[in-house]
Amino acid sequence: MTILIRHAALADLDELVELEKSSFEIDRLSRRSFRHWLTTEHRALLVAEVDKAVAGYILIIYHPGTRLARIYSLAVSAPHRGAGIAKALLLAGEQAANDDGRLYLRLEVSVDNIPAIKLYETLGFQKFGIYRDYYQDHKDALRYQKRIRRYRDTLQYRSVHWLRQTTPFTCGPAALMMAMHGLDKVYQPSWEEEINLWREATTIFMTSGHGGCHPVGLALAAKRRQFSVEVWINQTGTLFIDGVRSEEKKQVVELVDNCFKREAAEQKIKIHYANITQGELISAFKAGAIPLILISTYLMDRKKVPHWVVMSGFDDDCLYMHDSDPDEGRQSELDCQFIPVAREDFDRMSCFGKNRLRTAVIIRPG
Numbered sequence: 243m244t245i246l247i248r249h250a251a252l253a254d255l256d257e258l259v260e261l262e263k264s265s266f267e268i269d270r271l272s273r274r275s276f277r278h279w280l281t282t283e284h285r286a287l288l289v290a291e292v293d294k295a296v297a298g299y300i301l302i303i304y305h306p307g308t309r310l311a312r313i314y315s316l317a318v319s320a321p322h323r324g325a326g327i328a329k330a331l332l333l334a335g336e337q338a339a340n341d342d343g344r345l346y347l348r349l350e351v352s353v354d355n356i357p358a359i360k361l362y363e364t365l366g367f368q369k370f371g372i373y374r375d376y377y378q379d380h381k382d383a384l385r386y387q388k389r390i391r392r393y394r395d396t397l398q399y400r401s402v403h404w405l406r407q408t409t410p411f412t413c414g415p416a417a418l419m420m421a422m423h424g425l426d427k428v429y430q431p432s433w434e435e436e437i438n439l440w441r442e443a444t445t446i447f448m449t450s451g452h453g454g455c456h457p458v459g460l461a462l463a464a465k466r467r468q469f470s471v472e473v474w475i476n477q478t479g480t481l482f483i484d485g486v487r488s489e490e491k492k493q494v495v496e497l498v499d500n501c502f503k504r505e506a507a508e509q510k511i512k513i514h515y516a517n518i519t520q521g522e523l524i525s526a527f528k529a530g531a532i533p534l535i536l537i538s539t540y541l542m543d544r545k546k547v548p549h550w551v552v553m554s555g556f557d558d559d560c561l562y563m564h565d566s567d568p569d570e571g572r573q574s575e576l577d578c579q580f581i582p583v584a585r586e587d588f589d590r591m592s593c594f595g596k597n598r599l600r601t602a603v604i605i606r607p608g
């Protein structure tokens with residue numbers, strides 16, 4: 243049997259839909275989804291052709307802005323199983339992801355899908371967790387990952403429980419709750435706490451809608467909860483004021499900025515008016531702190547929104563982040579945990595706006 247692995251084309255659409263129907267009972271990719279994945283970027287969609295017919299496919303999605311790739315789906319038609327087709331698809335998919343600069347391939351698989359689990363383990367994927375109630379039939383998913391480029395065993399990480407922010411403006415509180423819970427399991431995140439933290443730390447206005455959180459506001463909120471904090475800001479002026487158009491609103495943002503900084507001085511919270519480097523973030527992390535970092539979402543979604551994330555690990559090549567905001571439809575919650583951001587991309591991602599604001603809040607046990 244000759245197996246040809248090639249990129250999928252629109253002409254494969256009907257066969258892909260048929261293959262999907264015969265391979266999965268639930269959580270199937272629709273015709274519309276296939277059409278989307280056939281025509282979009284940031285993915286590898288490969289088919290295995292046997293006797294001029296599609297006998298299998300693999301869909302790998304690239305997480306924009308980071309070095310993560312996820313196996314979104316893989317199937318081989320029943321009559322062709324056991325002939326090494328899935329293995330060939332996976333190896334070709336790995337190569338495609340590698341060529342795209344991806345460092346990790348991740349996937350989830352149902353706990354009772356023994357053929358697939360065996361396949362992934364045979365190809366060197368390592369289990370790194372379980373995801374409860376993941377599928378439509380409520381079965382759990384096992385999470386696997388493989389480092390597809392240069393395996394180096396230098397990863398240091400912290401077990402930070404991931405949280406989803408419940409509003410578009412509470413990334414700061416969600417990040418802070420993850421950090422505080424990561425440092426002290428007695429501290430319990432909750433919805434009420436998320437909103438309270440936002441009320442304590444908000445800048446009130448931002449470009450549109452509710453204001454996000456100010457680094458010093460977050461630091462003060464953490465201090466009130468008995469954590470020790472330090473803030474880094476690479477500029478001394480009022481933060482987040484540029485996008486605010488109305489003069490009255492600007493005055494409010496300025497007032498809040500001044501209040502936070504005055505209170506920080508009273509509380510003896512150290513503010514370093516300097517650029518925090520990757521080395522400093524890593525040293526703090528190694529010494530037991532969990533940093534909150536402000537990023538611009540531009541590299542991920544081209545939207546240029548300021549966004550707080552939590553540092554959850556590092557190694558020679560990447561800093562790893564937990565991001566409380568899954569981009570609906572495209573990302574799973576798993577894509578939001580230990581997101582590998584390559585060292586060479588990190589400095590571009592971790593500054594915001596035309597003034598290139600770089601800020602971080604270092605949280606330590608109290």
Ligand SMILES: CC(C)(COP(=O)(O)OP(=O)(O)OC[C@H]1O[C@@H](n2cnc3c(N)ncnc32)[C@H](O)[C@@H]1OP(=O)(O)O)[C@@H](O)C(=O)NCCC(=O)NCCS
Nearest residue numbers: 316317318323324325326327328329351357358360361364
């Ligand atoms: C899982 C699936 C893709 C495997 O496809 P396949 O082409 O039959 O797999 P391969 O022939 O390439 O097998 C490669 C390795 O996988 C493992 N494997 C595959 N089928 C297996 C089975 N029925 N039992 C145990 N191990 C199996 C073996 O380790 C095998 O290596 P080996 O042949 O050297 O022992 C296929 O069964 C399928 O499409 N299932 C339905 C859809 C699905 O579950 N997709 C995965 C979603 S996460």
